[in-house]
Amino acid sequence: MAVPPHPKVHTPPGPPPPSPRWPDRAPRLAAAWAAGYAAVEITWATTATTVPWKAHASYAPAVQLLLAALALLAGAASLAPTRTLAATALTATLPVFAIGAIGLPVHFVTLVTLSGVESATGLAQVLLNTAGAALLFLVLLAHRRRLRGDCPRCGRPHPVPTDEPLVHPAPTRPSARTRTAAYLLMCGLLPWAGVKTIWLLGGDALGVAAADWQRTTDAGASGPAKAAASVGVDITVAAAAVGVLLLLGLLHPWGQVFPRWTAFLSGRRVPRLLPLLPAWLTGIPLTLYGTLLVLLAPLMATGALPVLQPSPPFTTSSGVTWMVEFGGLAFAGLGLALLVAAHSYATRTRPRCPTAARPPQLTPAR
Structure with a gap:
């Protein structure tokens, strides 16, 4: 019985295409x-x-x-x-x-x-x-x-390099595990944001009186920060809310295609780097800085490191230590959430070269 010949991959003739950009x-x-x-x-x-x-x-x-x-x-x-x-x-x-x-x-x-x-x-x-x-x-x-032998432009293996426009995948949502991990990490913001909101609303927390906190922050606050504080919004909490909005965009399809309320941009593809660059540029530093604070606070509390002396508006060293821990949880939590979401977004939206997007042409051997 004759064994049929194996098919060979047909390589289109012609000059080599331009190198990747x-x-x-x-x-x-x-x-x-x-x-x-x-x-x-x-x-x-x-x-x-x-x-x-x-x-x-x-x-x-x-x-x-x-x-x-x-x-x-x-x-x-x-x-x-x-x-x-x-x-x-x-x-x-x-x-x-x-x-x-x-x-x-x-x-x-x-x-x-x-x-x-x-x-x-x-x-x-x-x-x-x-x-x-x-x-x-x-x-x-x-x-x-x-x-690895992959295309340096799209990261996928294909025999013929090309400089043609990349093929972008359709919008998708991340897996349930990714969404759950991102949302749980985002919860690290709650203790830090909660304490600051209590102070702004007139309550006392961590041994700090609301009046002392207001007096200290108002001394070096800018006009927008004072305006936000007058309506009970801490400006740093508002900045964290911008990070949460970026995180949601990475986890939902409207972060890949502009939604209807964006008027002239509605229905157009969101450039990949538009959410990825701020996510990476803020996620990595926040994670590193927040992790450092999370590790320092227990060491100070147990005496392994010198305890920070309280300075206004804080009145006790324990209050300072708790605020360091809350800040670390907030920064590391939001930073890691952004990195998890950005990794998923980059994987789901990664384009590919046309030669990698279509199957290779097979011709029978002669």
């Missing part, structure tokens, strides 16, 4: 960022410019020079022809700049509430770290996809 652009942009970042850090270090990284603490010149060297290493790795070596170098340097972007949500809240910029150099440092972390992540993603 963003995977080729990201390394050059990362190298340009690295050169600019290193120049800024060296300038700040040699001119003894104050660049705060937290309240009452600034970067030492030696640290700034080290950051400049790491940025140049990351930029060189982005252009390196050896993908394995480049991926290793990027994996080692990326966390440094991601940690440097932790303060982004804090600066965002101060800008939105018109509270002013505490430090222009501090804000510039955070923005530079954020841009670098984003670019290095894209370069690392493209390198790893190439190492």
Whole structure:
């Protein structure tokens, strides 16, 4: 009995298509960022410019020079022809700049509430770290996809690279497990938001009187913050509500297709990066900062770390410790919820190249 020949995959003839777009652009942009970042850090270090990284603490010149060297290493790795070596170098340097972007949500809240910029150099440092972390992540993603033999543009295996428009999937909802995890994590906001709302409504909590809280916050509050407080809304709670709205958009179909009430945009596809960029840029710093607070509070409560001394409006160290824990739960909870939802959104909305979206053509062997 004759065995039928195996079918062969037909490869269309012709010149090779143009190379993928963003995977080729990201390394050059990362190298340009690295050169600019290193120049800024060296300038700040040699001119003894104050660049705060937290309240009452600034970067030492030696640290700034080290950051400049790491940025140049990351930029060189982005252009390196050896993908394995480049991926290793990027994996080692990326966390440094991601940690440097932790303060982004804090600066965002101060800008939105018109509270002013505490430090222009501090804000510039955070923005530079954020841009670098984003670019290095894209370069690392493209390198790893190439190492796996996948298309660096869409991340799926297909034989013929293409520069044709990507095919976008239809809107879908995440799984029930993903939605449940995101909503449970979001509940971490409740203790923190609840205490602040109690103070604004005239109640006492954690040993802090409402009048003392109002007096302390009004001293440094901006006009919008005072206007919101006058109607019982804490401006930081309102900022958290914006994060919750972003989270809901990542979990529902209206975050993939503009709903009817958006007038001229109704029915159009939402650009993927429109919700993903703010989700990643706020989710990662919030998670890191919130996790740190969640871990610090029990250590202070048990005496493993020095207890924070109360400062107005707080009257007891225990009240400060509880507020640190509540803040950690809020920041880490919302940050992790955004990351969980963003991962699901990115997976569900990830487009694919046309050659990966259609099955390969088979022709019988001769």
